[in-house]
Amino acid sequence: MAIEIIRVAWRSLRSNKLRSFLTMLGIIIGVMAVILSSAIGLGTKNGVTKSVESLGSNVLTVMRGSAQSRGISQGVGSATTMTADDVQQILDQDPDVAYASPVVTTNAQVVYGSNNTNTSIVGTNDSYAAIRNVTMQQGRYLMAQDVMTASHVAVLGSSVAQTLFGGRNPVGETILIQSIPFEVIGVAAPQGASGLASADDMINIPYTTEMSLLTGNNRISQIVASAKSPDVMYRAQLEIESTLRVAHQLKAGMADDFNILNQTTVLNTLGNITQMLTILLDGISAISLLVGGIGIMNIMLVSVTERTREIGIRKAIGAKKGVILFQFLLESLTLSVAGALLGVAIGGIGALVAGRLMNSGNLFSPVAAGLGVVFSVVIGIVFGVYPARKAANLKPIDALRFE
Numbered sequence: 001m002a003i004e005i006i007r008v009a010w011r012s013l014r015s016n017k018l019r020s021f022l023t024m025l026g027i028i029i030g031v032m033a034v035i036l037s038s039a040i041g042l043g044t045k046n047g048v049t050k051s052v053e054s055l056g057s058n059v060l061t062v063m064r065g066s067a068q069s070r071g072i073s074q075g076v077g078s079a080t081t082m083t084a085d086d087v088q089q090i091l092d093q094d095p096d097v098a099y100a101s102p103v104v105t106t107n108a109q110v111v112y113g114s115n116n117t118n119t120s121i122v123g124t125n126d127s128y129a130a131i132r133n134v135t136m137q138q139g140r141y142l143m144a145q146d147v148m149t150a151s152h153v154a155v156l157g158s159s160v161a162q163t164l165f166g167g168r169n170p171v172g173e174t175i176l177i178q179s180i181p182f183e184v185i186g187v188a189a190p191q192g193a194s195g196l197a198s199a200d201d202m203i204n205i206p207y208t209t210e211m212s213l214l215t216g217n218n219r220i221s222q223i224v225a226s227a228k229s230p231d232v233m234y235r236a237q238l239e240i241e242s243t244l245r246v247a248h249q250l251k252a253g254m255a256d257d258f259n260i261l262n263q264t265t266v267l268n269t270l271g272n273i274t275q276m277l278t279i280l281l282d283g284i285s286a287i288s289l290l291v292g293g294i295g296i297m298n299i300m301l302v303s304v305t306e307r308t309r310e311i312g313i314r315k316a317i318g319a320k321k322g323v324i325l326f327q328f329l330l331e332s333l334t335l336s337v338a339g340a341l342l343g344v345a346i347g348g349i350g351a352l353v354a355g356r357l358m359n360s361g362n363l364f365s366p367v368a369a370g371l372g373v374v375f376s377v378v379i380g381i382v383f384g385v386y387p388a389r390k391a392a393n394l395k396p397i398d399a400l401r402f403e
Helices: 002-014 017-055 083-092 142-148 158-165 208-215 231-246 263-306 306-315 321-357 367-394 397-402
Strands: 060-064 064-070 074-077 099-114 115-124 136-139 151-154 174-175 180-188 203-207 222-227 257-264
Touching: 002 060, 017 321, 017 367, 060 231, 060 263, 083 099, 083 222, 083 231, 099 158, 099 208, 099 231, 115 158, 115 208, 115 321, 142 208, 158 180, 203 208, 222 231, 231 257, 231 263, 257 263, 263 306, 263 321, 263 367, 306 321, 321 367
Parallel strands: 115 203, 151 180
Antiparallel strands: 060 222, 060 257, 064 074, 099 115, 099 174, 099 222, 136 180, 151 203, 174 180
16 A cells, blocks of 8 residues: 555656646755855865964964053054064073064065066065965075064065966076165065965064065064964963063063964864854755745645546545555655755766865765655655645545536
8 A cells, every 4th residue: 555655656756747746846956055165164164274284283373452541542553662672582491482584564565677566575584484374486485584684685476476476486686675675585485374464465574674575664564473383272372461561561460562473263263154154054955945845835725626536536546545645745755855866966067166176176065955854854854744634634525516
């Protein structure tokens, strides 16, 4: 009997192929959207993580804090208390800090021949490459001797090198930064963008040179440091905070005139943002599945109306209420499961394509696919119960009279 019920239900769906497919379309789109939203969320998270980690591991960034004038805060970045001496004290006193480097930043016009660009000039020292994972494409990076002698040497980011020199090797050439000649000693390998800044669209020079020739003062913009391991990052942060408070003569109760940004905190914050975006996309996908379920209920009600005489005949020759109920419920379930499987297939292909486009490998999530199928089955049952009960409760005499 069960096999016969299944055969009749399948025959009924096949007799209206286009209508059945259009009914399944909502489920197909919903399941596909669940898989793709999961893939996009995972790909975005992986991309953000790679982007942040490509700029260095275990990185702590000390930025200018807020200065106080007559008890009024002047805003973040207004304090100008950090100097290169702070960096040396961090290296001397903080055992969990592996490297530390001062950073002085300004924008300037850079000229080579008939080519020019306005870019970020980052003054730093020889440790910056180790902290920020800078690898060289051509030439060499800054050395301690360059910093000590305030040499006129520059390391170009890959984008700047392309703008000024095209495909030529710029090592040994002379560029003008604010009309001051600098010898190009190297070109950094591409690192990519992080937020609004790009590590490829900048030029590194000794911070001593930048302070003496470009900024005209001995204050630095920030300090970048790296902890000896991920396990001691928080401890290194506390050590840097303590060292700078003493160096800046901040008494107990006085607010810090600097801010320390922990890379782990940044990753966690960005991870939470991408997770919320994924949840939002999943919510939209769930709405699509619900719309698909309403479509199934609508078509099943139409089917019950169209087959009222058939139901009456079957009941008249002995079909029980449970048999009719099971048949229509099975048709609803078949529509939802078939739609879910098609959605998984299309969504899986979409996840693979998204993975290649986002350079994140395979982003297909079996968990997301499984949840989509389970949710579709639940929808098929929930939205199929009412039409099935309506069909099962028809009275044979009224059904046979139906025109």
